[in-house]
Amino acid sequence: MELWHDRILVLDFGSQYTQLIARRIREAQVYSQILPCTVPLATILAYRPSGIILSGGPASVYEKKAPKISVEVLNQQIPVLGICYGMQLVTHLMDGEVEKAAKREYGRAELLLDDTSDLFKGIGGGKTTTVWMSHGDRIERMPKGFRSIAHTANSPVAAMKAVDAKRRIYCLQFHPEVAHTPEGTRMLRNFVLDICGCKPTWTMSSYVETSVKQIREQVGDARVICALSGGVDSSVAAVLTHRAIGDRLTCVFVDNGLLRQGEVEKVRKTFAAQFKMNVRVLGKGREFLAALARTIDPERKRKIIGRLFIKFFEAEAMRNGKAAYLVQGTLYPDVIESVSFKGPSATIKTHHNVGGLPTRMKLRLIEPLRELFKDEVRVLGKELGIADEIVWRQPFPGPGLAIRIIGTVTEDRLRIVREADVIVLEEIKRAGLYRDTWQAFAVLLPIKSVGVMGDQRTYEHVVAVRAVTSLDGMTADWARLPGEVLATISSRIINEVRGVNRVVYDISSKPPSTIEWE
Template identity: 80%
Template sequence: MELWHDRILVLDFGSQYTQLIARRIREAQVYSQILPCTVPLATILAYRPQGIVLSGGPSSVYEKKAPSVPKDLFDQGIPILGICYGMQLVTHLSGGDVVKAPHREYGRAELVIDDRSDLFKGVGEGGSTVVWMSHGDRIERMPPGFRSIAHTGNSPVAAMKRDDHKRRLYCLQFHPEVAHTPEGSTILRNFVYEICGCKPTWTMQSYVDTAVKQIRDQVGKDRVICALSGGVDSSVAAALTHRAIGDQLTCLFVDNGVLRVGERDQVQKTFASQLHLNLRILDRTNQFLDRLKNVIDPERKRKIIGRQFIAHFEEESKKLKGVKYLVQGTLYPDVIESVSFRGPSATIKTHHNVGGLPARMRLKLIEPLRELFKDEVRVLGKELGLPDEIVWRQPFPGPGLAIRVLGSVTKERLAILRAAETIVEQEIRAAGLYRDIWQAFAVLLPIRTVGVMGDQRTYENVIAIRAVTSLDGMTADWAKIPNDVLGRMSNRIINEVKGVNRVVYDISSKPPSTIEWE
């Protein structure tokens, strides 16, 4: 494992906010890494962390088989911050009492700060601050050696600490990582700077320098191909790998027939003409569409597309002497989900570059972005000199429009969807909303409805518009697009896209829905 910068480990107990903890610490330019709470003590110590955060979680510490950590972890002299369930676990393992609270405390609360010497330094200048609570248990009795450093009307011990040379333990009943705790970032910064002694060395420039060296060491003199889609992830992965090994890299762009309007031309312009990368464009439209013919199930679509991609990459790599590696734009959230302490997440949908890969693949993988969140990838893209139209491009699924054409994928149905999708993007950009919205796109539904056009009955297709706001795609809310913008989209789609007579707007959040419909 690389130990080239200060590191804060976040032990995950199943909280929906665990990723936010890591993100907030990284925003303080300190590297943070998430591990499942089930990892052995020896593994934790091998990372030589400057500090450890115990996340929240849905369990109660007094339940049978409640997740825990080795008690010896507290005796290593490493500063530890317990958040919500993490606080209750510290209490339980250190000899205090945790009980079910008379009333669940959820939502905003006023935190009265009793000690502003370290964790709350510079917080609550008027003596109190607003925090976000989400818990059903409370600290009935603090462990020996601990003292309360903040309280609320419902929680006499809303924060506590034990600060000695052997046990530097700090605990919060609230969640500093969420936006609803306005001074939460300051609290986390105090922990990593003041208490753990970390330096703000986690920058994209430092990441570039280290990643370039790692890629060079891994590849040597071998050749590499990159699966380039034109999206921000694969584009940044390609640019970073090119920075490391130059002409040893060849990018392959597969036109699979399920791309958006102008996708192929944009990739050719940016990567071949502007960035001067070795780029080969493979037109495999007919092969992909033949394999997708009459396929309805979205999982089958994803797996077919994933396997076809790899088949074409491997076929092309044989023409390039010495190719042993394939670059992919895997991000940190994909890695986190695969190592959750509850085990790999249930398969909601397969990513074409993960679940779609064949079990025995000839090429070895290079994943230079696997430590980064999406927003960090965008910063890295700017650091590498990629144009804004690539860096700020909204996410586009690997299987492309195949999973936005619900039901059978045909050239005719793809043409309808492409035209509608183009109008959605044009109107979002014209309204100045493109950077504010995580994703906005059209979906062609597998139904037809009755309409009236020119005094005549029609029986035609339905387009759904989907637009969401999000920080990282893990959770999302439907975007509150102004009615007049929605009206222009609907009017243009019905008037300009032949075969559509109805437009609907999706107002579902994630969860319970996913962002994509398939």
Template identity: 45%
Template sequence: MTRQHLSRIPGGRVLIVDYGGQYTHLIARRIRELGVYSEIVFHRDAGSLDVEGYDAVILSGSHLSVRSLSRGDLEVAEKILFNGSKPLLGICFGHQLIGYLLGADVASGCGEYGRTRVSITGGDELFNGWSSEETVWMSHGECVENPPGSLRILAVSENRVIAAFKAVVNNRAVYGVQFHPEVHHTGKGRLLFDNFLRIAGARREWRVENYYRYLLDELRREVVDDGVAVVGVSGGIDSTVTALIGRKVFGEKLIPVFVDHGLLREGERESVVSSLEKLGLNPLVVDAGERFISRLEGVVDCEERRRVIGEEFAKIFAEIVEKEGARYFLQGTTYPDIIESGGIRGAASVIKSHHNVGGLPEWFRDRVKVLEPIRYLYKDEVREIARLLNVPWELVERHPYPGPGLAVRIIGSFTRKKLEICRKASRIVEDVLREHGFYGKVWQAFAVVGDDKWVGVKGDARSHGYIVTIRVVESVDGMTADYSRLPYDVLDEISRRITNSIPDVSMVTYAVTSKPPSTIEPC
């Protein structure tokens, strides 16, 4: 599905111009939560878009300085600011960029980080429902100073930094906010977006169930013949929903393929195949464990592992495509996959190459038409479609599992021993959480194994075993996450079971870092 197709989505639309901000995806999520479709575009590509086709435009935050932008980058921003007629909102860097283009100075050395008090100094409908003082989330090293008379100050921080302003350009409202309304630490950030959408007059018609019907129509448009299609299924919600959508379009000409790459969790192959068969997706099972593991042994770099796994997947699917004479290949790529893989034309740095985005070789795409029906959806939206399709609860709420499997949960050199430790420890983590009623309350839970070891005592003898790190997080869409505050007795049980049943482990630790700054998966 292309951006041209997306222009036919009914209801309001907001364009988010991405300058590489770590919270850009959150802006998109907040707008969708308010019933308006949002779309992210790399800032250099925005110059070629008809921004007038959107109800409003938002400029994201960034790690950049406005003074570091090229002349070409500034020209794109100037086009949006001075030629547009739709309401414009700049957030953090976007706020600074608008101020700079309107004649203000952007100064360094005025950074603010974390929770900050702001005073609302100028009445404006953008701040309807806000009190005269509120707490917001700041994360900036530069700020707007010496604003021209055309900028009306709406809010000032406790550090006397301009926190919000308004200008009128081409008879439409242009706003800048130095804080981040998209993060939950800004208590009334959602209300600010709600007010902005009301100012823009955007129709609140975005519903996942409506998008699903639209998605089917658009997918049928892309299928120009009655050819055979292959879809990779892993048992995860993304690939399962993709396969069910594909079946509605291709019918019996859809071939679901489950590749056992030897990197699955304990008992997963049997469980996945059984679940898929209950949904009428009777997969072709490919036993390729040795094929993958033999290529991974000794590989240290996780990105190289992802490349190897992506290449091997592509080879297997290419063999099946050729054998079946397939014309199409479907995969469950989601919006977070694209963003984290740098798929929005490099707007954000590549966090990790997903095997079905960055890892799918071009030669494969040249042989078959790749269809990604859920590529513009977040995980929770995919789950909504799953419920519409009557997917069983245990599959809908199944924890996300990376395509490369346990290969990305092994730090350092990849070995078969570490793979088995990771497999057994992860099974224990999930079992304990299920027994205590926590599995359905958390987003993801697993074990990680590295090269580090810890001296221990087992059976009155000195041992030198591996350290296993447990990672349990809570999230909505996988783009941000926080570690789960599990009760100590649950953590204690996980630790005891792992050290008692896996001889090569002498220490268990618990990861207590959120995303960002870390990712959910270790590598």
């Protein structure tokens, strides 16, 4: 049954933020779907979209092998919004002129508004607003029938639209989807709700209904195991799948020796006792540590951990009535950073539950959250009746503390980062900042530094503290923690964690950095 009568298609040209565009549309409670830019016009029209968004991308439209679409996509009287590369492509396809800019424009810029009648309605008090630029090309000559509706000091045409109201084609040189464009969400809502005429009918309750039906159809009478980590993603995936198939689901929790303090006990208490689920805990720490011995490359760490996870899940499936399916809490950010998903975007890093999986895996995957961002998963968790303690838990990487130890993973180095991590979270919670930060954690660096403790020279480990704010994990900014909180964290780690004499604070944003160090 079709639950979403309005649909926005996002054509992906390789932007790292394509999924983020789709997420922003969903914030307006309108269903969005991503397709590669290579799909034919007939496929696009078959979806009967209410609007089309052309994403950004790393190419230049005048390059020989630059990705393109048929100009006929622009001639269907379906509203179109071109973003960054999408704007340049519209210009190129319609005989405008795009050239390399004399000055690359990257970062925040002041956008001067020239037309606030539709796309920029209610924006910037009708005068100016801050936007995020990321481009090396610019529009030198607009296509015939277009006019500029905003500009910056470096871009005379920072936004434009078709003069012919029937065409309803709009273009932005900047990225409205990122958090660095404060009023970008309002711009996208103007496009989706006002220009495209969509109704806000897509909700998490409808998502639950559809997902339960899909899981039942996919599984049939088979048995299923769930890769349970205790984090919000796998927890929501487990509860959603349990709602669909009941006792035919067995949750398998692998204690890989790379977990935070008290993790095993918390999982037993929550899922076996509270949710009455079948939960099996596999103690496999020795096997994981042995496999990771002397491994320092982060990609190799992830793949080793991914393969071992699947090995143990497959063995457990054979003991569990020959289960045929494995449930994972894979999210959109996992996918976009791991593979060229629905478009030619570049690989940033693999995730153990995406790019790290063996190519010949016996279990078939169920990934009910694959199309969702983290904040959507939290809303879904509330819809399913999951307690706040789980729903609002900060993300924890699948490979665990292995990727928060830069370099080799040993028992002693795990002890250091585990004890430091406890202190970071305790102080963040004590300061009432846990819900205000997306993630806060400790990282063990592969260096030692000279210090003085008890009037003696020391040469010990360095711990980095990382705390970021974010809406969905696709972009993030470093958290401006109060100085007294940082001071307490530093003092406690140095005094309570044996082997550490220096603490540093990471003040990098994403991009250009990632949230995790590996």
